[in-house]
Amino acid sequence: MAKTILMISAEASGDLHGSTLIREIKKIDPSVKIKGMGGRKMLDAGLEGIDSSMLAVVGLAEAVEKLGDIVRAYRNLKHLLQQERFSCVVLIDYPEFNLRFARRDNL
Numbered sequence: 849m850a851k852t853i854l855m856i857s858a859e860a861s862g863d864l865h866g867s868t869l870i871r872e873i874k875k876i877d878p879s880v881k882i883k884g885m886g887g888r889k890m891l892d893a894g895l896e897g898i899d900s901s902m903l904a905v906v907g908l909a910e911a912v913e914k915l916g917d918i919v920r921a922y923r924n925l926k927h928l929l930q931q932e933r934f935s936c937v938v939l940i941d942y943p944e945f946n947l948r949f950a951r952r953d954n955l
Contacts, residue, residue, distance in 0.1 A: 857940035858900035863887030
């Protein structure tokens, strides 16, 4: 049975690191599925899921403006976590989002 990893990132640096990690994982085992949220580089590397390009924020005004999209992405990822069994979860930067997502009641 193929392993599935949940991976979440939404910042440019995390997108770069996540895409490198995805490529290396796929070199070791091409059957691994990686689902979650990431930017264009992660999606191009093989991530299945939400494009986070529009969710990265700098400052309070931007965060308020994008709050609806951020909450929707959070709910979608939480639903995915409840629907599928993941071998592991990898949370890359985006601390306000990922630390909340990593709470015990989610994972």
